[in-house]
Amino acid sequence: MDSEDCGKNALPEPFVFRRLMDSEPYYSDKLLDHYQNPRNVGVLPEADGEAQRENQVCGDVLQMFVKLHGDTVKEIRFKAEGCIPTIALASYATEWATGKKIGEVRKLSPAILSAVLGELPQHKLHAALLVAETLQAALADSADS
Amino acid sequence: MTPVYLDNSATTPVDPHVLEAMLPFFTEIFGNASSIHTFGQRARAAVEEARERLAILIGASAKEIIFTSGGTESDNTAVRGVAYQLRGKGQHIITTRIEHPAILSTCKALEEEGFRVTYLPVDSTGLVDPRKLADEITPQTILITVMHANNEIGTLQPLAEICAVAHERGILVHSDCVQTLGKIPIDMKTFAVDLASFSGHKLHGPKGVGALYVRKQVQFKPLVVGGSHERKRRAGTENVPGIVGFGKAAELGLEHLPEMETHVKGLRDRLQRDLLQIPGTTLNGHPEFRAPHICNLSFDHTEGEGLLISLDLEGIAVSTGAACSSGSLEPSHVLIALGRDKHHVHGSLRFSLSRMNTEQDVDRAVEVLPQIVERMRSLSPSYSAD
Numbered sequence: 198m199d200s201e202d203c204g205k206n207a208l209p210e211p212f213v214f215r216r217l218m219d220s221e222p223y224y225s226d227k228l229l230d231h232y233q234n235p236r237n238v239g240v241l242p243e244a245d246g247e248a249q250r251e252n253q254v255c256g257d258v259l260q261m262f263v264k265l266h267g268d269t270v271k272e273i274r275f276k277a278e279g280c281i282p283t284i285a286l287a288s289y290a291t292e293w294a295t296g297k298k299i300g301e302v303r304k305l306s307p308a309i310l311s312a313v314l315g316e317l318p319q320h321k322l323h324a325a326l327l328v329a330e331t332l333q334a335a336l337a338d339s340a341d342s
Numbered sequence: 343m344t345p346v347y348l349d350n351s352a353t354t355p356v357d358p359h360v361l362e363a364m365l366p367f368f369t370e371i372f373g374n375a376s377s378i379h380t381f382g383q384r385a386r387a388a389v390e391e392a393r394e395r396l397a398i399l400i401g402a403s404a405k406e407i408i409f410t411s412g413g414t415e416s417d418n419t420a421v422r423g424v425a426y427q428l429r430g431k432g433q434h435i436i437t438t439r440i441e442h443p444a445i446l447s448t449c450k451a452l453e454e455e456g457f458r459v460t461y462l463p464v465d466s467t468g469l470v471d472p473r474k475l476a477d478e479i480t481p482q483t484i485l486i487t488v489m490h491a492n493n494e495i496g497t498l499q500p501l502a503e504i505c506a507v508a509h510e511r512g513i514l515v516h517s518d519c520v521q522t523l524g525k526i527p528i529d530m531k532t533f534a535v536d537l538a539s540f541s542g543h544k545l546h547g548p549k550g551v552g553a554l555y556v557r558k559q560v561q562f563k564p565l566v567v568g569g570s571h572e573r574k575r576r577a578g579t580e581n582v583p584g585i586v587g588f589g590k591a592a593e594l595g596l597e598h599l600p601e602m603e604t605h606v607k608g609l610r611d612r613l614q615r616d617l618l619q620i621p622g623t624t625l626n627g628h629p630e631f632r633a634p635h636i637c638n639l640s641f642d643h644t645e646g647e648g649l650l651i652s653l654d655l656e657g658i659a660v661s662t663g664a665a666c667s668s669g670s671l672e673p674s675h676v677l678i679a680l681g682r683d684k685h686h687v688h689g690s691l692r693f694s695l696s697r698m699n700t701e702q703d704v705d706r707a708v709e710v711l712p713q714i715v716e717r718m719r720s721l722s723p724s725y726s727a728d
């Protein structure tokens with residue numbers, strides 16, 4: 198940082214501010230992109246399976262709807278009231294699973310989700326768990342019907 | 343994009359005059375304030391001038407002020423210091439459920455050492471009831487510690503009444519005044535507390551320096567022992583540049599004090615009024631008995647950390663009491679103590695201002711936040727039902 202950057206201003210200059218933010222991001226850009234522009238938000242009235250799960254600790258709620266075509270996931274939608282990684286990972290998971298075989302989607306675990314958009318901080322691992330659980334529950338629901 | 347800083351309860355920008363006052367004490371005036379040569383005596387004079395400045399701001403005498411490493415150390419020193427000093431008399435301490443962790447963790451640690459601690463509940467606005475406090479007092483009670491303004495919601499406690507109840511029974515009162523120094527007039531001649539904690543970085547001073555006010559004749563066991571600094575009440579070579587900066591901040595704090603009730607409160611009230619226009623928004627804290635710079639709001643069907651990061655991407659800094667937002671999995675103990683349910687705490691944001699904020703800062707927040715709230719609610723499984 199050039200010494201001029203500090204100056205005598207009470208607040209840091211905007212570009213210093215951005216650079217500070219960029220140097221050690223709390224969340225990865227990929228994760229923030231899914232959070233800011235979530236894919237597949239909504240409900241599917243004609244869903245083959247649906248599930249809602251809640252994280253008892255922090256209160257995040259996640260709903261997922263799946264529509265199948267044979268043994269393939271044709272469409273997925275989600276709704277969430279939750280923290281950033283919950284929304285981002287739900288968005289990622291729905292995008293990733295669309296068009297995949299059910300057997301493959303069943304392999305999407307909390308461990309995979311916890312790293313796929315950058316390593317989640319320890320206290321955010323519950324988001325990966327909530328997304329994996331809700332997705333698997335929606336798939337199980339579709340198998341029941 | 344000019345950044346908008348609305349997180350002044352976390353810390354404040356250092357005033358340029360404070361920085362200027364500090365700089366010589368890193369270079370030419372580097373002496374140890376305990377040394378008797380000229381190098382040392384120049385540093386000593388600056389430390390004593392800073393003590394005088396802080397004393398003037400709080401209406402105390404300079405001898406009643408001990409410099410520390412910050413609000414946390416002041417809180418630790420006050421509670422432990424009085425507890426150890428008076429343990430022969432009794433082992434009961436009364437505090438509240440909404441204290442800063444610096445107090446709560448100290449009380450928890452003392453419980454492990456055999457002290458008994460009562461954590462008073464608060465009402466839905468964050469107020470302690472002095473009558474309930476009176477009911478909890480026993481012959482064993484040696485200290486009551488109740489914060490002046492809460493750092494999350496800003497609610498101001500009825501300290502005059504609390505002190506009256508305590509002093510009638512000869513019990514000492516400590517108050518964490520970290521959030522009110524330079525925000526609200528404090529005059530120790532009428533403000534009856536026996537000990538009070540302060541921190542430099544909440545009023546445009548540097549971080550890592552604070553003070554403990556101890557009323558004349560009140561005894562306590564020092565927490566940090568060693569040399570005879572601070573009249574044997576806090577050992578360690580004085581942080582001269584930090585203390586000088588804190589002193590300058592106190593001087594400026596006194597000068598700017600009238601702006602708190604006008605400029606800062608005016609901005610806070612407009613921010614609050616405009617944001618409360620967003621449907622499903624409620625105020626956390628007391629509508630009236632509140633520090634002028636703090637406003638804590640809950641936005642139904644949102645999540646605080648998401649709001650915080652979306653605002654941050656727009657260059658606006660605030661904070662949240664939502665769970666798992668800052669490394670802790672627990673939602674704010676303060677909002678929980680108000681009796682708010684989980685979902686209410688989930689969507690909470692704290693806005694905290696300083697004299698350096700402008701009308702434009704409030705304009706930006708009021709312009710940007712409604713869209714962020716709306717966008718987040720559009721994701722919610724339960725919002726459209728309302």
Ligand SMILES: Cc1ncc(COP(=O)(O)O)c(C=O)c1O
Nearest residue numbers: 412413414442444493518520541
């Ligand atoms: C009410 C209150 N007490 C104590 C502290 C701790 O002060 P410091 O950061 O100087 O240790 C803070 C600030 O974080 C505070 O808001």
